[in-house]
Every structure is written in structure tokens, then in C-alpha cells.
Amino acid sequence: MGLPSSLESYLLLILLSFLNVSTIYSSKPSKEEAVLFGGNFPAFYVIGDSLVDPGNNNHLPTMIRANYPPYGSDFEGGKATGRFSNGKTIADYIAIYYKLPLVPAYLGLSDDRKDTISTGMNYASAGCGIRRLTGKIAGKCLSLSKQVDLFEETIEKHLKTNFKTPYELREHLAHSLFMTVIGVNDYAFFYTRLTDANDFADELLHKFLKKIEKLHKLGARKFFINNIKPLGCYPNIVAKTFMLGLRGPSTNRYSSNLLNTTGPCCPLDYDGSLTSSCKRRSKTCKAPDSTHIFFDPRHPTQLANFMYSIACFDERTICHVV
Numbered sequence: 001m002g003l004p005s006s007l008e009s010y011l012l013l014i015l016l017s018f019l020n021v022s023t024i025y026s027s028k029p030s031k032e033e034a035v036l037f038g039g040n041f042p043a044f045y046v047i048g049d050s051l052v053d054p055g056n057n058n059h060l061p062t063m064i065r066a067n068y069p070p071y072g073s074d075f076e077g078g079k080a081t082g083r084f085s086n087g088k089t090i091a092d093y094i095a096i097y098y099k100l101p102l103v104p105a106y107l108g109l110s111d112d113r114k115d116t117i118s119t120g121m122n123y124a125s126a127g128c129g130i131r132r133l134t135g136k137i138a139g140k141c142l143s144l145s146k147q148v149d150l151f152e153e154t155i156e157k158h159l160k161t162n163f164k165t166p167y168e169l170r171e172h173l174a175h176s177l178f179m180t181v182i183g184v185n186d187y188a189f190f191y192t193r194l195t196d197a198n199d200f201a202d203e204l205l206h207k208f209l210k211k212i213e214k215l216h217k218l219g220a221r222k223f224f225i226n227n228i229k230p231l232g233c234y235p236n237i238v239a240k241t242f243m244l245g246l247r248g249p250s251t252n253r254y255s256s257n258l259l260n261t262t263g264p265c266c267p268l269d270y271d272g273s274l275t276s277s278c279k280r281r282s283k284t285c286k287a288p289d290s291t292h293i294f295f296d297p298r299h300p301t302q303l304a305n306f307m308y309s310i311a312c313f314d315e316r317t318i319c320h321v322v
Helices: 005-019 031-038 090-097 111-116 144-161 166-175 184-190 197-218 235-241 302-314
Strands: 044-048 177-181 222-225 260-264 292-296
Touching: 044 090, 044 144, 090 177, 090 302, 111 144, 144 166, 144 197, 177 197, 184 197, 235 260, 292 302
Parallel strands: 044 177, 177 222, 260 292
Antiparallel strands: none
16 A cells, blocks of 8 residues: 555554454553553544544434433433433543543534644544445445544644644644544445455455555554444344354453343343334433443443443553554
């Protein structure tokens, strides 16, 4: 693909992420690992799908939204912000870990407000993916390409007003953290039994790397690349396989054998239908963070997102610095 040599270190990280394998963290972290796991970032920029969308889809003509109860039931103030969970997302916990404000949805901010924010933006859009057409059957959403374009717009229209010199802006971008959580919807919408798995993965990886290269050209240097989630474990898929007995209890010390790992909290009575999701009048479980891994058929509870964060930053078994 002709990537510049300065991207070689990030290429390996990206490839490891797409392989969806766990890495074992050394008991003696290197200086670089200590900085990235426990250091400071001036800002946090998020690109992704519904797993980290904080409400961008609220401002788009789409059927894929979560700006109504019972979503947000355990979020600050019990407010449904547009997050596809009962509470915080993975991106929220990463911001908290690095002592940054929760990153706001870019589309939910006025231009004046965007001019004043220098701690990061979130461009994630539920339903979208790496391919431009992914998720568009349900309405408008922000593809990976569009989200990167919006980040470029952020630089040109807003960040340049926050920094006195180009050098200060370059330093800000170079020391900020860029998270990507995207790709699973491409499989959900386009992958079939007739699809060649290697060709499909190669196509997605090629398109993904081109956008990482663009982010790098725009000034990004530190990337948090999230694995593609195991789509086959989602309740909307599991419900159709009739293989629930093969799913054993979780071994994570922060979870419990009493946790429901295969069914959603909302709707509580789920039949696996594509149209069955968490609606305004859906019957839900009473305490999602005590009983369920999934809040709706496609998205984790706040508890599951917290467990992920613990495994990443505390146990350091699923996050790896390259």
C-alpha cells in the first residue's frame, strides 16, 4: 500500500487488533507501556460505531437511535443520551481513566461550542462501518471515511482557533489519543456464507489502513485500535444457533456465574428477530449491571464495558502496546 515508514509501528498494532487475539501483559511494563497506560493525554478523539456512539445518531435521519428510555437508565442522571447501553461506554471509561472529560458527540455541538473544546471529540455513529454503504439501509450514518473527514474539519474550523501557532497544534495532535472501534457492522450487513472470508477481511483492512494513514497525515500519532467484536456471541445471533448450552460461565473475577451472558436485558423476552430491539415500551430486567452482559441484542451493559476496561487497564490482559 506504500505506507510511510513512520506508520510501521502502528501497522503491527492494527494487524494484531483485527486478529482479535488476547495478549499477555508482562509483569514488568516497559517505560512506553507505563506512559500509555498511565500517562496523560491532552485530548481523546473517538471514531467508531454504536459501541462508542455518545449521541451523534440523535442528529441524523436514521432508525438506529438510543435517545429514549430505558437506554441511559444507569447513566449520570438516568438520562438517555444516545448511548446504546444502560450507562457508560468503553470510550467513557477510557476518558475517565486518563482523567479527561467524557468526549461529546460532534454533531450535538454548536460551532461556537466546538471552538472552545480542546479535550477531544467523538464522531462515532451507530450502524456505520468501514464500507461507505454499511448501515445506510436504516438511514443516514457516518461512515469511517466521513468521520475522518469530520476530524479534518475539526482541525481546520475549530482547533486552529485554540492554538496560537501551528507548532502548538501539531504538538496537541501528536500527544492526543485516537480510538477506533469499527468494522463489526460491515460483517453484520454484508458478510454471508458465500463471502470469501480472506478477501472480505483484506478489503476491510485495506480501507481501514488508508484512513489510519490519513489520520497520521493530519497529525495523529497515538492510536487505540479496538478489536472487531465477536459477532457470533451477540444475543441476536446466539438466539438463532440453538447452541446456548455450549456457552460456559464467565471466568472474569469481576463477573459472576449468575450473569446472563447470552440474552439481552432489553427486551427481556427476546426471540432473535432482527426487528426486536430495545423499544420505549420494552420490558426490561430490573438491574442490568447485576444480571446481564448485554443490555440489548447488540450492545453490552455498562457492567460489561467496565469489565473490559478493568481487563485492559488494570489486569492488562487484552490491551497491548506495540
